[in-house]
Amino acid sequence: MPNRPYTLLSCAVSVDGCLDDTSADRLVLSDAKDLNEVDELRAACDAILAGAGTIRADNPGLRVRSPARGAGRVARGLPPHPVRVTLTATGDLDPSARFFTGPGTPLVYCASPAVTAARARLGDSAVIIDAGDPPSLRTIFRDLYSERSVATVLVEGGSRILRDVLANDLADELRLAIAPFFVGDPKAPRFGLPAAYPHTPARPMTLAAARRVGEMSVLHFRLSAAKRPPVLPPIMPRGAALPPRPEDL
Numbered sequence: 001m002p003n004r005p006y007t008l009l010s011c012a013v014s015v016d017g018c019l020d021d022t023s024a025d026r027l028v029l030s031d032a033k034d035l036n037e038v039d040e041l042r043a044a045c046d047a048i049l050a051g052a053g054t055i056r057a058d059n060p061g062l063r064v065r066s067p068a069r070g071a072g073r074v075a076r077g078l079p080p081h082p083v084r085v086t087l088t089a090t091g092d093l094d095p096s097a098r099f100f101t102g103p104g105t106p107l108v109y110c111a112s113p114a115v116t117a118a119r120a121r122l123g124d125s126a127v128i129i130d131a132g133d134p135p136s137l138r139t140i141f142r143d144l145y146s147e148r149s150v151a152t153v154l155v156e157g158g159s160r161i162l163r164d165v166l167a168n169d170l171a172d173e174l175r176l177a178i179a180p181f182f183v184g185d186p187k188a189p190r191f192g193l194p195a196a197y198p199h200t201p202a203r204p205m206t207l208a209a210a211r212r213v214g215e216m217s218v219l220h221f222r223l224s225a226a227k228r229p230p231v232l233p234p235i236m237p238r239g240a241a242l243p244p245r246p247e248d249l
């Protein structure tokens with residue numbers, strides 16, 4: 001029996017693997033068509049997880065953008081938006097951030113030493129959950145699954161959360177969208193921070209799709225043998241196909 005949600009990772013990077021640049025403004029990597037596909041994934045999942053650093057830096061709402069998709073969730077007996085989830089070691093989050101402004105009450109998993117301060121700071125704007133010291137992603141995912149009825153979670157970053165989910169072998173799918181440009185800044189945040197990843201040359205991920213979406217190249221990898229929930233949109237649109245492998249030519 002599973003003890004965690006089915007977990008998808010979604011991120012957009014530049015050709016040189018950057019998730020952002022170092023300017024004051026957020027670098028927009030995705031185009032409209034790529035954002036639309038990610039919104040479809042959001043609408044299919046029970047929860048969306050982003051790290052506290054992303055909440056502070058980008059102020060994301062982590063909501064379904066399409067009113068029609070939100071209405072579709074309601075028609076299925078679900079809230080219009082997935083549960084918003086973050087993880088923090090310090091509890092230093094702004095309660096006026098979009099993450100906290102509803103609808104619905106987000107979940108904040110917090111390191112044990114910071115739980116009391118986080119509850120005082122955030123009040124009724126979030127449910128604060130002790131995630132241990134140091135916080136454990138396995139514990140968080142187990143709690144989401146067993147205590148919050150989260151069967152599918154979409155992880156949207158930032159770089160440390162993406163690294164930790166992948167390095168702890170907690171992901172089932174990776175959707176990697178590549179923008180057609182370079183950032184070229186050695187200080188820019190990057191995807192694939194150094195770690196002991198389980199998917200090595202001896203145990204590679206499985207490429208499930210390689211497609212053009214707008215001006216983006218989108219690679220979709222399977223990372224586990226877990227059964228894919230039927231609520232998720234198909235990895236490839238109907239009629240699409242992978243190009244032949246070199247050994248098949």
